[in-house]
Amino acid sequence: MAALRGRPAHSPGPTYLAYTPNGKKLITVGLNSALRVFQHGSTNEPTIIDVVTDGHTAVVATNDFIVVGAEDGSVTKYSLLTNSMEEILVRSSLPIRDLSLSKDGEWVAVASDELEVKIVNTRDMTRIMHLREQSRPVKHVAFDISGSMIAVSCTDGIVYMYSFSSEQPQLVKRVDGLIKTLETDAEASAKIAWHPDGRAFAAPTSTKDIQCVARSDWQRQKAFTGGHRADISAVAWSPNGALLATAGVDKSLCLWETRSQRLLKTFEDIQNTILAIDWHPTDNLCSYTNSNGELFIREGFVPGEHAKHLEIALQPSPMNSDPLSEVSGNARKPLANGDKHGGSRGGAEENYLDDLLGPDAMSEDEAGFIEDDDGAGYAEEVNNFGKRSANGIPGRPAKRFEPYSAWQPQVHEAFQPGSTPWRGDRRYLCLNLTGFVWTVSQDTHHTVTVEFHDRQEYRDFHFTDPYKYDKASLNEKGTLFSCRPSIQSQHRAVLYYRPHETWTTRTEWKTQLPAGEEVISMSLSESCIVAMTSKGYVRIYSLFGLPLKVYRQKSMPAVACASFRDYVMTIGNGAVGGDGTTQMRYTINNIRRDEICQNEDAVALPGGTQLRNVFFSDKGDPCIYDTDGVLLILLHWRTPGQAKWVPLLDTKTLDRLASGRKDETYWPVAVANNKFHCIILKGGDAHPHFPRPLLVDFDFKIPVSSMPAGAAEGDEGELAQVKALEESYVRASLQHSLVQDLVENTNATNAQKAEVPMLEREVDKALLQLLAAECREGEERGMKALEIAALMRDRSGKMLEAAGKIAARFQHDILGEKITQLAERRLVGLVDDEDM
Template sequence: MQATPMSADDTKRPASPYVSVFCDVSKVLTNCSTDAPGPAYLAYTPNGRKLVTVGTNSALRVFQHGSDNEPAAIDVLTENHTAVAATNDFFVVGAEDGTATKYSLLTNSMEQILVRCALPVRDIALSKDGEWAAVASDELDVKVVNTTNMEKVMYLREQARPVKHVSFDVSGTLLAVSCTDGMVYMYSLSSEQPQLVKRIDGLIKTLETDAEASAKIAWHPDGRAFAAPTSTRDFQVVSRSDWQRQKAFSGGHRADISASGWSHNGALLATAGIDKSLGLWETRSQRLLKTFDDVHQTILAIDWHPTDNVLSYTNNNGELFIREDFVPQEHIRNLKIALQPAPMNNDPLSEVSGNARRQMPNGHKANDVRRTTEDDYLDDLLGPDAMSDDGAGFIEDDDGAGYAEQPNRFGKRAGAALDSRPAKRHEPYSAWQPRLHEPFQPGSTPWRGNRRYLGLNLTGFVWTVNQETHHTVTVEFYDRQEHRDFHFTDPFKYDKACLNEKGALFSCPPSSYTQQRSLLYYRPHETWTARMDWRTPLPAGEEVTSMSLSDSFIVATTSAGYVRTYSLFGVPLKVYRQKSTPAVTCASWRDYVLTVGNGPVSGDGTTRLLYTIENVKRDEICQSEDILALPDGVELRSVFWSEKGDPCVYDTDGVLLILLHWRTPGQAHWVPLLDTKTLERLQSGKKEETYWPVAVAVNKFHCIILKGGEEYPYFPKPLLSDFDFRIPVSDPPLNSEDEEDKDAAQQSSLESQLVLASVNHSLLQDLVENTNATSAQKSELPALEREVDKVLLQLLAAECREGEERGMKALEIATLMRDRTGKMLEAAGKIAQRFQRGVLDGKIREVAERRMVGLVDEDDL
């Protein structure tokens, strides 16, 4: 475990006196600072990439998760900051001067003051979508302001005293307001006018707004319940459905609770107290797993990292602590399991054991609903047949009392003799569901502010601006001599687009403008007649999930599981139901279309992606429901066709793959062309960047470089970069002056070139053998063969340089040469002679002679 205290004065004064307590388990980063002594608060971004801290001084700090670099410091005019909440793109800070200010995480600068209060701000909460910010202050009203339009404000006025805390539920439609009068007010925000739906009395204690004790509502991630600190120093769970008290976490603190936080899956809980205590709880049993005795200040804010085993907290001395490996190894399984139910009375315990039977997608267990410990105990005493699932066993219903009636789905018999007993089992809270890959449109980005890219490739960019009542769409081309940019008002609010040299394709979701129909809209760039735009609606209730545009066809996958194919002039050509559903994405090139969908469920609960490649013109299937090769935990980022017409995919691990032998059914396999994590520009560790895939063309990977933890390109229009292919064969040493390391690096580079040249040759050979190839393509094939042989000659020279003991490998390299004229083997013999490898020269001559007379088996070559 690692607790990392960071203080504003670490670089100016000796380390904190608490460092000696932590010396056996901690590392102090003296070059990082948070805030001056005084109350400090923190918030992780939902993706976990950044951590924002605020405190009493005039600097806000943004830490990169997992980085030892200095945090980004944002100097502001305000001081005495009292609250912070963050999204992936921005964060909102409250201060004692009454302002709630929005700051950009993209530019690390202030965007706007969302709201001003006459008295100090005490707490801020953001809805899950980041659209609304609730601001609590020493005023009586709570202001809920829109983060994109500060003129949209809702006022919550039912409370009679100032509010200390605010907290949105998981859906963002219910806001819990913890008032200093000891009441919790529940407001519904699902309508334009907020509605008070419940006052909860006696749950929290009466507190002053500046008290260190907490009364903040902590919503459980499953959304069914929430919990709050009580006056008895417990952490009480309350049901959302009937507002009744459920289980409680008791006995962990000797003073009031000051901070709390659920883990991302709700299986664990962390609480801190004014008594300078920190506890880790198991949700299922409300058991205190561990108490941390190295806390020497009152913790004011706690936040779990969304994915890693890391807990961060700030205290009343302006310090930030980052505890790595917070959950002990013996309990780490609780952090890795799926979403767990809130601890409710009479709820079945959630299964966390690796031996637990999995639930099927219909909500039942693999062998019916799991029986409780009481039933297992009876089985041990009476034998398995006594309480068998078929309801028979040895019990006979000889008096008609209903003892032998068939059990219901929960293992209970419905006979009259049992009706008076309270039920011990209830239906599980929610059925287990596989984790599906969400559909996406290649080249599109999510909304950031009021802008987003609908599509981008080597042809150009398509982007849209949300104007509230309508959108405005702009299409820009790289080659403006060939095509003109155009711009139009979009009342349909298109959310997907494709662009190529012939035209632009758009689609929109169902809306009032299209009588609740989803639309496809195609706009050709040039025609030999008057340009004919066309629109076609989809059947009611059906929506485009992804679409693709080629030189010949338009293909759209829909929410109904259909694949719809149209000509470029809107003629419907084919409609069929996709085998692997729900659909994920699609991509087209000339007459070919590649579709991807969710397939069978793997062992970790995620679906395997399956792809199909079809020649639409010939109505032929090249590959049918083959597995898309992605390792566990890695998702598909983009799908596209290369300039030469080969399917490519790019995953979230930064690996670019191309499909080899895809025209032959059952023979396709994915080959990595580039692993971006191995790029030399990243090896120093000083750069933090990822890559947004755009295209594969001219034997290069074209992409947009995303810096600073960004996930998507944004405005202004980014520049394209390109990288050479480098198939990951080995990991050579970089920038080393040692001769052996240099030789190893050269060897690795040659081996990578050999595999890449072989892949390029195979791709072109498949094209020539299966299509009406042009004369240029046919003439390029021998050139690629010579390229392979040239790399083999360089490898042969490297082996000869090492000595006679490497002769057998050198001979093997010589037999791999593809040239049938004997010139390359003759050159190989000359290399052997140059290095005075007489035996090797003789062996190579034998291979050349046998090849010339046709005595060499192809398998030996």
């Protein structure tokens, strides 16, 4: 139970507070004419700064001074070094409602009952800028983390976003329908709370929830719902963005986890409406003031079982489809310029800034929140405030922090196929047609459970995991695990393989990787184990732990890998394209024959699309699934230089989505039995969660064409039938090519050899149906019908004979003669494949 310390700080009425950035002092203001300065960790009475004003409505603080707003319209600067007033920065004719201080303390934004917002320089009060686009008084203002943007919450229910990186602030966006219309003196809040990573902000909504909005496109992201029964009165992110504290007019106080938007705790001992919340910068402590003049310093604010959230590094904003959500344990990600952090990670060290902020995560303006804390040169501080031009005119305000380089390439993040990020205290390590591997965090250790779909063939098992395995791969032979190196546990990265069956006493094995090396992605096949590491190595082991090969891949940083029997497919980042993103490259090796099937070929992804999964089909063909919802398979990949990516299914064109009523995406699992097996994700989810989801399958449907615009209503049925037959022909041809490649390049079984003529008949069958459809349209389609007949693959002449009968049935005599001539020429060998 947290220790609650309530102090009567001011006269009964609205009271506000602010911590200094170093956390050493806490300042409160209220209705009376005194400012109180509390020393952190001290039981002594606070220092009192007597002032001439009362009715204070806002306070912001730096380590050296504070700025206080009052109902008389004054905005006053006070020194924390001398505990005395320095100067009045600005005056308003109406009460001050809110203040916001830029991170460097150079500028303070002032909201009042006037229509305009004033932005005043704290060192030179003659330097003032004005925001005048809003038509009603402003209730709140909020600088973003970098100081390059300011959010203005107006009483008309609109959030006005101003760019603060030019000589005069420019309105860049009106965000409507987000906040509630409020009076300036209402207890309810509409203040924007910028997430510490700078990519999004949280806003109280009229539905009593907290809605996150992305800065890049102003689209709504994840929301914190169900915690309050009345309007929100205060919102505050923890310093690392991992937690969120919210208070409501219904005298409620809630603690949320950012990653899962899960309500961790509701405090029941709140007696009055909380008006201001502020986290201590370093300690597990949160303070708040209420509408009765009281200050509460709540020590141990985050319960012990969740206190680890305060120990980790900066966490990402809760975005709907963040490509970086996969990083929470799957892999160590490279920085945007391709560099990596060295050293080991474990426990609270699991999440790093480069893990959480990918190359797409920040615009140039947003990059300002990165500070060069360790002097490594990640960023340099550039402060243009206060500079004057040659003629003495004050220079325009600029971004306080800039990246050290104007341009950096964007790399694709590494991931472990089939795994999901943490949600709460659990996550899936592997998800495929064999079964599920999932883990639960118990703080000091994990518990791992392996469940199979076929429980008659395999037995489920679980075990206590002191290594905290973060990756797994599962197939019919066994289960493979890997963990990161850990300083606390003093172990290196470990590979652990556990077979399902054995006829010897030794049933499992472990091996450690060299110091400073960890697994980025790994895969398990029927004959080998593949591990891609942070050093750029591809390490291949037998199923019994014997090292077979070690080589360094050509394309780095590594992205993912997959394997099937003796074939190993590795993917990495290649050269940088014209759009600034790296082109992913893949290589396919046959490790038993030591042959390269495809060498550094391109992974076919359009711009802005990310790779979601990579795996082999049940017949051994490489497949990928991207964030656009397209499933592709690699054709002719056993012949060097001939491989091409062919779409098998575009999930956005599924019939179930045609009505527009379903809002769902799909998590790829496998390609087997000529179907796409996946998990349906609803409600904007990007990954499957618990309880264990159900697998569904969809037939392949190659995106050949769609219904032409302006088709007559009576023709829609016939056109749809023709389009379906065309797709059937293309799909049958693809399947025939895949199986034919398999038979020609491997030691195929009799069943596989028998499948080739069967699929050939399927191709000709689809062509016959297309021929009949063309004949049905009239003799003017005769040339296309003859072209279709020429595509038939049957060399015995039976299919062309059937085509001639179809032409005769529709009384297309000329077409029938042409088909007969074609059959005769083919029988005597006068027509080869190139002529057709």
